[in-house]
Amino acid sequence: MKAVRAGVWTRERALLLLPAALLLAVVVVVPVLRVLMLSVNRVELEDGFRLHFAGIEPYLRLWLDGRWWTALRNTAVFTVSSVALEMTLGVAFALVLHRAFRGRGLARALVMLPWALPTAVMALAWAWIFNDSFGVANDLLRRLGLLPHPIAWLGQPVTAMLAMVVADVWKTTPFVALIALAGLQAIPEQVLEAARLDGLSAWQRFRRVTLPLLRPALLVAVAFRAVQAYGAFDLVYVMTGGGPGGSTETVSLYAFQNYFRYLDFGYGSAVATTGVLIVTALVLALVRLARPRAEAA
Amino acid sequence: MADLTGHDLVKVFPDGTRALDGVSFTARPSRVLTLLGPSGCGKSTLLRVIAGLERATSGTLRFGEAPFDELPPGRREVGFVFQNYALYPHLTIADNLGLALEVRRVPRGERERRVRETAEMLGIAPLLGRRPAQLSGGQQQRVALGRALVRRPRFYLLDEPLSNLDALLREGMRAELKSLFGRVESAVIYVTHDQAEAMSLSHEVAVMRAGRILQCAPPLALYTRPADLFVATFVGSPRMTVWRGRRDGSMLHTEGAALATPAGLGGGDQLDVGIRPEDVEVSDRPLPGGWQATLEVSEPLGARTLLTLRIGGATARAMAERREWPARPWVRWPADRLHWFDASGRRLDPGGPGGSGNR
Amino acid sequence: MTAPRGGAPRRTGGPRDRAGTATAGRGVPAARVLWGLALALVLAWSVGPAAWQALTALKPDAQITHVPTVYLPHPVTWKHVETLWSRKPFGTYLANSAWVATWATLLCVSFAALAAAGLARMPGRGREPLLLGLLFLSLFPPILLLFPLYEGVRWLGWINHPLALILPYAALNLPLAVWVLESAFRQLPLELDEAARLDGLSALARIRRIHLPLAMPAVATAAILVFIFCWNEFMLALTFMTTDACKTVTAGIASVSGASLYEIPWGQLSAAIVLATLPLVLLVLVFERRIVSGLTRGAIKG
Numbered sequence: 016m017k018a019v020r021a022g023v024w025t026r027e028r029a030l031l032l033l034p035a036a037l038l039l040a041v042v043v044v045v046p047v048l049r050v051l052m053l054s055v056n057r058v059e060l061e062d063g064f065r066l067h068f069a070g071i072e073p074y075l076r077l078w079l080d081g082r083w084w085t086a087l088r089n090t091a092v093f094t095v096s097s098v099a100l101e102m103t104l105g106v107a108f109a110l111v112l113h114r115a116f117r118g119r120g121l122a123r124a125l126v127m128l129p130w131a132l133p134t135a136v137m138a139l140a141w142a143w144i145f146n147d148s149f150g151v152a153n154d155l156l157r158r159l160g161l162l163p164h165p166i167a168w169l170g171q172p173v174t175a176m177l178a179m180v181v182a183d184v185w186k187t188t189p190f191v192a193l194i195a196l197a198g199l200q201a202i203p204e205q206v207l208e209a210a211r212l213d214g215l216s217a218w219q220r221f222r223r224v225t226l227p228l229l230r231p232a233l234l235v236a237v238a239f240r241a242v243q244a245y246g247a248f249d250l251v252y253v254m255t256g257g258g259p260g261g262s263t264e265t266v267s268l269y270a271f272q273n274y275f276r277y278l279d280f281g282y283g284s285a286v287a288t289t290g291v292l293i294v295t296a297l298v299l300a301l302v303r304l305a306r307p308r309a310e311a312a
Numbered sequence: 313m314a315d316l317t318g319h320d321l322v323k324v325f326p327d328g329t330r331a332l333d334g335v336s337f338t339a340r341p342s343r344v345l346t347l348l349g350p351s352g353c354g355k356s357t358l359l360r361v362i363a364g365l366e367r368a369t370s371g372t373l374r375f376g377e378a379p380f381d382e383l384p385p386g387r388r389e390v391g392f393v394f395q396n397y398a399l400y401p402h403l404t405i406a407d408n409l410g411l412a413l414e415v416r417r418v419p420r421g422e423r424e425r426r427v428r429e430t431a432e433m434l435g436i437a438p439l440l441g442r443r444p445a446q447l448s449g450g451q452q453q454r455v456a457l458g459r460a461l462v463r464r465p466r467f468y469l470l471d472e473p474l475s476n477l478d479a480l481l482r483e484g485m486r487a488e489l490k491s492l493f494g495r496v497e498s499a500v501i502y503v504t505h506d507q508a509e510a511m512s513l514s515h516e517v518a519v520m521r522a523g524r525i526l527q528c529a530p531p532l533a534l535y536t537r538p539a540d541l542f543v544a545t546f547v548g549s550p551r552m553t554v555w556r557g558r559r560d561g562s563m564l565h566t567e568g569a570a571l572a573t574p575a576g577l578g579g580g581d582q583l584d585v586g587i588r589p590e591d592v593e594v595s596d597r598p599l600p601g602g603w604q605a606t607l608e609v610s611e612p613l614g615a616r617t618l619l620t621l622r623i624g625g626a627t628a629r630a631m632a633e634r635r636e637w638p639a640r641p642w643v644r645w646p647a648d649r650l651h652w653f654d655a656s657g658r659r660l661d662p663g664g665p666g667g668s669g670n671r
Numbered sequence: 672m673t674a675p676r677g678g679a680p681r682r683t684g685g686p687r688d689r690a691g692t693a694t695a696g697r698g699v700p701a702a703r704v705l706w707g708l709a710l711a712l713v714l715a716w717s718v719g720p721a722a723w724q725a726l727t728a729l730k731p732d733a734q735i736t737h738v739p740t741v742y743l744p745h746p747v748t749w750k751h752v753e754t755l756w757s758r759k760p761f762g763t764y765l766a767n768s769a770w771v772a773t774w775a776t777l778l779c780v781s782f783a784a785l786a787a788a789g790l791a792r793m794p795g796r797g798r799e800p801l802l803l804g805l806l807f808l809s810l811f812p813p814i815l816l817l818f819p820l821y822e823g824v825r826w827l828g829w830i831n832h833p834l835a836l837i838l839p840y841a842a843l844n845l846p847l848a849v850w851v852l853e854s855a856f857r858q859l860p861l862e863l864d865e866a867a868r869l870d871g872l873s874a875l876a877r878i879r880r881i882h883l884p885l886a887m888p889a890v891a892t893a894a895i896l897v898f899i900f901c902w903n904e905f906m907l908a909l910t911f912m913t914t915d916a917c918k919t920v921t922a923g924i925a926s927v928s929g930a931s932l933y934e935i936p937w938g939q940l941s942a943a944i945v946l947a948t949l950p951l952v953l954l955v956l957v958f959e960r961r962i963v964s965g966l967t968r969g970a971i972k973g
Contacts, residue, residue: 024797027874031789032801035782035845042842043808046819053818111709122710124959126717131955131962132948133903135925140724140944143937151723154740185720190966197967205398208365209459213412214386223411227402239810246812249905253925267814274818275910287815294812 053284066281073285083286085261086269090290092176093265094244097183101240102233104184105191110221112192113199130189138253141182145169152178172262175255179263183250187243191236198232199225234305238298245294266290313341314376316362316467316499321371323357323523331357332368333523339467339499345528346502348510349520350546355503358520359469362501363390375466386415391460391498393470397452399444405431405455406440412463430462450481457492467499474509486512507547511535519543541657544586550618552651553628554586568626569603574647574662579654591649592630594619595642602644607637721948727941728752735938751938752946760915761943764923767912768947771833771919772901775840779897780890782841783848788878790849791856792864802853809846813906824911831917836908840901847900848893851965855889856882892965895958899951920947 057069077083108126112119129137144151145168156162168174202225210220248267251257257264257272264272266286273283316339323332331354339345347355360366362373364385372379380388400408406427413423431437434454444452453473460468473489474482490513493500504510510517511531518528519542527539538544544552557566559581564571571585593599605621605628612634619630621643630643652660727735728751730744755761790798820839829835859882867877883890908922915923924943955962 028789028793031785031874035786035849038782038838038842039808039845042820042839043811043816046816046823047811049819049822050815107709108713111706111713114706120959121956122714123963124956125714127955127959127962128717128721128952131899131903131951132721133905133921133951135903135905135921136944136947137720139925139940140720143727143941144720144723149736149738149740149937151740157739185716189717193963193966203396203398205394205396206400208385209392209394209398209400210411211365211385212363212388212390212392213459214415215411216386219415224400224402242810242812246814248812248814249925252909253905267812270814271817271906274821280818283818287812287818291812291815295810298810 050284050288053281054288056281056284058279058281069281073282074289076282077285077289082261082264083269086264086266086286087290087293089176089263090245090265090267093180093183093247093263094241096176096180097187097244098237098240100180100184101188101191102237104188105236106195106229106233108188108192109195109199112196126192127189129186132186134186134247134249135253137186138182138250141178141185142169142254145178169255170259172259175259175263179250179254182254183244183247186250187240191233191240194232194236195229198229201232202228230305234302238302241298241301242294245290313466313497313499315340316501317374318358318362319372319374321358321361321373322369323354323361323366324369331523332361332371335371335520335523335525337518337525337528339501341499342497343515344493344500344502344513346504346510346514346517347520348504348507348517348546350505352522353520354523355505355520356471357523359471359501359503363392363469364388389463389466391463391465391468393456393460393468393473395472395475397444397456397476399452399455399459401444404441404443405436405447408444408455409440409458409462412459426462430458433461434458449477450485453477453485457489461492461496465498467501468496470500470502472504473502475504475506489513507549511547517547519546537659538651539659541584541586541653541659544651544653544659548588550589550629550631552586552588553592554584554653555626555628556582556584559583566624566626568624568628571645571650572647573652576662577652577660579652579660582655583660584653584655584657586651586653587628587645587649589618589629589631590616591646592628592632593644593646594630594632594637595644596638597642599642599644602642604640605643607639607641610637721945721952724941724944724948727937728945730938732938735941751936751942755939755942755946761920761923761946763916764918764920765946767833767917768902768919768921769950771836771840772898774833775837775844775901776894776897778837779841779844779848780852780894783845783852783893784878784883784890786845786849787852787856788874788882790853791859792861802850805846805849809843813843817906817910820907821910829911831912831914833917835911836901836904836919839907840897840904844897844900848897851889851893851896852886855886859885888961889965891958892961895954895961896965899954899962902951 053066054073055068055070056066057072059065059067112123112126116122143149145153147153147165147167147170150168152168153162153165157165166174168178206228207220207224210224215223246267247265248271251263251265251268252271255263257268267290270283270287270290273279273286277283318335318337321332321335322330324330333354335354335358337345347358349355357366361368364383368381373381400411403411406424409427409430410423413426418426427440428437431440434457436451436454436458439447439451439455444455447455453476456473460470474485477485486509493513502510502513511534514531516528517531517534518525519534519540520526521542527534527543529537529539534543534547538547541554545554555566555568557564557571559565559573559579562573562575564573564583564585566585573583577583593602595602598604603623605623607619608622608627609620611618611620615634616631617634617637619632619637619641621628621630621641623643628643652662654660726742726744729747729749730741731746731748731750734741734744790801793801816839824830824835827835863881863885864877867881872880902919903921904919905921905925908919909925912918912922924940924947
């Protein structure tokens, strides 16, 4: 019998992994390399589009590009707000769902719904909800007496960003909630009972026992979500188109515009690459910072 | 320190299970009361009700004169030792021990002092800086104990604390626990399904079954005068041999042999009679008043040999000297070592039913 | 006073708990009501926006643009749905989405099954880095890949061809599928593998006859998750499919967006949104358990 334990690589294993590896290489690895290559090129319109090597010039251009910084700032604001809200809401939802009750499966399915629906399509729905004349948001707020006159949500920078964040939070909270729920279920019941007997109140139990034990799972959730929020395209494109006046334009959208509207693929690649580098660095830093305290030896 | 008493406690779970069916008990300071019984008998439920982790459906709990049914678990001042220890995985041992004190705002200096004292008493002082995952099972168990001890609670509740330890460790810990219990002022309520533990550690044992206490008595009384057939067969190892028979005049006719019923024994036509293997007399030579048996199995256990014998149409067991036994030894059941029970399992004494058992 | 909210309730499984499932709310009625309220809010929030679209789709035009907002349609009208069906090539969009998603899922799960089988029996030394690498690849924002893929698709002449979407979708979902399948395969007893080997079965045969059948739940989970992602994908679909005949439903609907949202027939659009999302709603309701377990598996291990 073949020594399964002896070596890591056997011919059989290599063959099994080959199809997936090939597909990933073609669809992911090669494009990434190509983007890197494109990013150090300049695009000139001379019978067709010709690439001229430009070194780090596109990156310098990026540094001086006000619109890039705006996009970066918008992306940061969007990501931080979204993730912060999602984490809080997600944990709260998980706490509510953590009991056994009849219809729990149905409740969970309904809570998951936002996550399963296409972002781009629901972005339209949200645009309708935040419509200044006919939208439900304005109507509800007015009925609750919180709003003297309707807000033009998507017509002003701050409110447009807010609306986008709400839409994103709606869509992705289920993901965090599910992870938090699984984390909650992994906490041994008896540890919480011991805490009760030690005299901790419900809030103290949550803060001093539940939350610390949830930390590893939440960390994973934050890392995932930060990267995803950063790269969010569907929502921005459909809901606000980057407007009004570029105040909700994110890095992804800016790259897209460079590619397909300005046909400046070199610069677009520089935008995309820099964006990815930044978020990778941040997430790594985040994980490294949190790791030593999260794990027991 | 006052007595901890429970009166007529009933606990019915939402699915209809009647886990506690009218349980009353008294646990006294400095004394160990053990709840002993098979799984499902309600002993753990009772413990949880006392701790406040469950609410009784009816009945009261008192500490001294004061009822404490309404107090939340955190305020009952209970030292609870969980079967699986339930240590806080993310805190150091020192923090695990000190958390309850911290919540009660015990000043830091005193808190640290008490934690250290308790740790030293249990031999875990060098582990104070570690986390539970780094400790062995035995060490974790001591920490769980320490967590209860450091609080100087009103009473201790231990839920099968030794059941997760291997046999060797268990024996050692049993002795330590006994010595520990001898030094505390509070009442101790101990739950176990292991009757050897119960016998060794307790001042009083309450044998439970199906939500009721069948008998609550000092260990030796349970052994010599079990109030109930179930108690008789549950306590004592090896198990008591019990024969069922029909009474005819002054004789009980069983499948094994016929025995003379003592004068004044109540009960009806159907009786059970039992004897502990260690009380059976065995001999090579004929014993007057005895029977000749057929030896089926001989198990040399070390100090003694356990014999499984066939007498008439039934089997019986006898704990005999360690030696080889012939194929047909003689066996006698001394009348003063017999235990008599009526058809419902209640103990019968010559001169009237009942015995030393209460509920 | 203990409020049950914030503390976890009793769960089954402990040796003492013979009483079946734990109950919600240990009896403090006020806290129980609060919890019920919280649950109601959570559900309303989750379902609200989608439900609102459904209501809008059934309203007559006048009520849609009525101020103040009319909440319930009366009478209910099916006009928007009908017009949508007949006017726009909506049916085609749906068919395209289904076609692309199904093939991508099949391809993805097959490749993932092979890879997962290879990884499952690998010693940790080799397996862990590979799984981590896979995770790393899955985190790349798609915008990074978009343009080169576009170049490639154009070069191959695959603009408006389903393969332009099927292959990338399969690739982008490989990490997720491999994660789900690998952990399931790893839990199968090693002895089965070994017995099959002794019986002379090749690796492919083993996968087909042992791994897949025994890990069917995980396969279903992976397939459902991948299908959902494929159906919902937008960026690639928008870029690679330009004609109505080829668009998927996300690109088709969302490409309606533009500068002036006031000119859009919201009734029809709402109907389109509802029809586009209905299959997913059904999927979620039916397969809730699978989806939940699949999503959390990777996260907890990670």
